[in-house]
Amino acid sequence: MSEIESGAMKKATELLTAAEMRAIETAAMDSGAVSGIELMERAGAAVVAAVEEGWPQLARGAFRVVVLCGPGNNGGDGFVIARLLRERGCEVELYLLGEAVGLPRDAQANCDRWREMGAVQPWPAKLDGQADLYVDAVFGAGLSRPVGERVVAPLAGVPPERIVAVDAPTGLCMDSGRVLGSAVSAAVTVTFHAPRPGHYLADGPAHCGRVICSSIGLRGEGPRRAVRVDAPLVPVLKSADGHKYSHGHALVLSGGSGRTGAARLTARGALRIGAGLVTLGVPGAAQLEVAAQSTGVMLTRVDGPEAFSKVLEDERINALCLGPGLGRDRARSLVPVALEAGTRRAVVLDADALSAFADAPDALFARLHPGCVLTPHGGEFARLFPDPAKQLAEEPARGPALSRLDVARAAAERAGCTVLLKGPDTVIARPDGMCAVNAARYARSVPWLATAGAGDVLAGFIAGLMARGADAFGAAATAAWLHVECALQFGPGLIAEDLPESLPAVLRQLDQAAGRIRAGSAAEESSTPLQ
Numbered sequence: 001m002s003e004i005e006s007g008a009m010k011k012a013t014e015l016l017t018a019a020e021m022r023a024i025e026t027a028a029m030d031s032g033a034v035s036g037i038e039l040m041e042r043a044g045a046a047v048v049a050a051v052e053e054g055w056p057q058l059a060r061g062a063f064r065v066v067v068l069c070g071p072g073n074n075g076g077d078g079f080v081i082a083r084l085l086r087e088r089g090c091e092v093e094l095y096l097l098g099e100a101v102g103l104p105r106d107a108q109a110n111c112d113r114w115r116e117m118g119a120v121q122p123w124p125a126k127l128d129g130q131a132d133l134y135v136d137a138v139f140g141a142g143l144s145r146p147v148g149e150r151v152v153a154p155l156a157g158v159p160p161e162r163i164v165a166v167d168a169p170t171g172l173c174m175d176s177g178r179v180l181g182s183a184v185s186a187a188v189t190v191t192f193h194a195p196r197p198g199h200y201l202a203d204g205p206a207h208c209g210r211v212i213c214s215s216i217g218l219r220g221e222g223p224r225r226a227v228r229v230d231a232p233l234v235p236v237l238k239s240a241d242g243h244k245y246s247h248g249h250a251l252v253l254s255g256g257s258g259r260t261g262a263a264r265l266t267a268r269g270a271l272r273i274g275a276g277l278v279t280l281g282v283p284g285a286a287q288l289e290v291a292a293q294s295t296g297v298m299l300t301r302v303d304g305p306e307a308f309s310k311v312l313e314d315e316r317i318n319a320l321c322l323g324p325g326l327g328r329d330r331a332r333s334l335v336p337v338a339l340e341a342g343t344r345r346a347v348v349l350d351a352d353a354l355s356a357f358a359d360a361p362d363a364l365f366a367r368l369h370p371g372c373v374l375t376p377h378g379g380e381f382a383r384l385f386p387d388p389a390k391q392l393a394e395e396p397a398r399g400p401a402l403s404r405l406d407v408a409r410a411a412a413e414r415a416g417c418t419v420l421l422k423g424p425d426t427v428i429a430r431p432d433g434m435c436a437v438n439a440a441r442y443a444r445s446v447p448w449l450a451t452a453g454a455g456d457v458l459a460g461f462i463a464g465l466m467a468r469g470a471d472a473f474g475a476a477a478t479a480a481w482l483h484v485e486c487a488l489q490f491g492p493g494l495i496a497e498d499l500p501e502s503l504p505a506v507l508r509q510l511d512q513a514a515g516r517i518r519a520g521s522a523a524e525e526s527s528t529p530l531q
């Protein structure tokens with residue numbers, strides 16, 4: 001079920017890095033609100049609750065569990081889980097990586113409690129794979145270096161459907177979703193307080209299975225430097241009193257004859273998302289072709305930079321999109337004109353408008369402003385930002401590993417504008433470091449969105465929202481979220497043309513969900529008992 005159907009309408013969920021989570025835990029403990037041992041007990045209990053839900057056969061008895069504990073507090077959670085499952089009548093075996101001497105204090109205390117009911121066995125070379133459940137409590141937030149084969153070997157032959165991971169599957173970096181050395185793959189990953197970027201980025205989803213985020217009674221929030229997008233961040237439903245010009249005018253620049261399809265998709269996207277007017281800027285030779293294929297979109301002739309400047313004398317044109325099917329030569333001559341108006345005009349640069357500047361990205365960056373959005377896929381990103389891309393491609397030597405958030409942030413700072421780095425884990429970064437992740441993962445997985453022209457529509461969605469007055473970051477994050485919702489709405493077999501056409505159904509659901517919330521609050525208001 002897509003999240004808009006849930007009616008929850010929460011716009012975004014904070015994603016905490018391991019260090020941010022540690023700071024919240026430490027602050028709570030320092031304030032005296034809770035002790036480390038209490039947090040560990042709650043964490044263990046949360047995992048047991050998830051196990052009871054996911055493995056209902058536990059309640060029927062004769063349930064055999066293997067718990068693998070590491071040398072830190074993740075292992076400490078493992079001792080709690082072992083004890084609680086034993087108390088529920090399970091047959092529990094526990095193995096510890098390393099020696100009990102040297103465990104952190106809270107983990108040590110829980111190790112001692114476990115010893116009153118069971119043995120702590122030395123690390124096995126392999127396991128028989130016959131238990132009903134395996135608990136991976138080896139490493140979590142403290143993963144500091146690549147994991148050796150010896151660590152993951154016991155779980156090597158165990159099917160992921162029988163593994164529950166505590167906080168993260170061992171070997172997965174929670175900040176980046178990257179594997180350090182080797183990593184466990186689990187059916188369920190239970191994390192605490194707030195999800196982490198690594199549950200959504202890179203390899204995270206392939207290793208986590210399903211993510212359950214459980215409260216352990218902490219109240220603190222992090223610095224909100226990264227969020228997962230759960231709903232539109234900017235208004236997408238139109239108010240009743242708008243006029244077409246109050247919804248802006250987007251101009252999409254097209255390539256020449258035979259290459260106008262991409263820009264037409266972009267324009268359609270901008271129109272569907274609610275720009276008041278959308279015009280395609282087309283070279284003379286392609287005018288007939290575009291006129292024959294486009295309805296609802298206006299046409300204007302733009303042969304070169306001079307004609308483009310002339311068209312831009314119309315101040316009502318407040319958002320531009322250049323790149324889809326534009327051709328690199330045309331991009332090189334038109335992009336500087338598009339950026340001349342500075343922050344007065346929103347500018348979305350995609351595809352050819354990015355590749356055209358691969359040899360001289362600094363010339364492009366010098367002209368960009370906070371009203372711009374760059375929408376590179378991985379290859380375009382590497383051409384414009386070779387240094388961060390190269391660092392990201394290197395095998396991580398220590399944890400936490402460099403993440404897609406880190407490189408998108410670096411790119412946004414360098415470019416001085418919003419950067420949307422495409423992928424199933426699309427990252428949108430603002431120059432001040434704020435990031436949003438639009439995760440097409442887990443229940444929002446849409447492999448059929450990898451289709452020609454889908455990116456052109458996304459650029460149109462962004463330009464359309466910016467024409468309507470949205471800020472660059474909010475427009476990009478919202479467009480990315482809606483793009484995935486459209487793909488979910490349509491389902492397999494989707495082609496790019498279907499994306500704009502799926503938008504009305506998505507918007508209708510948002511409208512209905514908003515209506516439900518309004519109706520809900522009205523009901524609450526009127527629920528005072530009658531006198």
Ligand SMILES: NC(=O)C1=CN([C@@H]2O[C@H](COP(=O)(O)OP(=O)(O)OC[C@H]3O[C@@H](n4cnc5c(N)ncnc54)[C@H](OP(=O)(O)O)[C@@H]3O)[C@@H](O)[C@H]2O)[C@@H](O)CC1
Nearest residue numbers: 039040043072073074139140141142143144145146147167
């Ligand atoms: N704080 C709290 O109150 C709460 C915390 N909670 C739980 O604690 C977890 C975080 O605990 P943590 O910080 O102790 O880290 P953890 O993941 O156990 O690993 C650290 C140990 O592993 C070692 N090590 C690392 N990588 C390695 C490698 N590749 N190969 C070999 N060794 C390696 C590392 O060694 P070192 O780097 O120090 O040399 C160190 O000994 C968190 O995920 C959550 O489950 C919950 O109970 C809620 C309350």
Ligand SMILES: [K+]
Nearest residue numbers: 136139166168
């Ligand atoms: K773990």
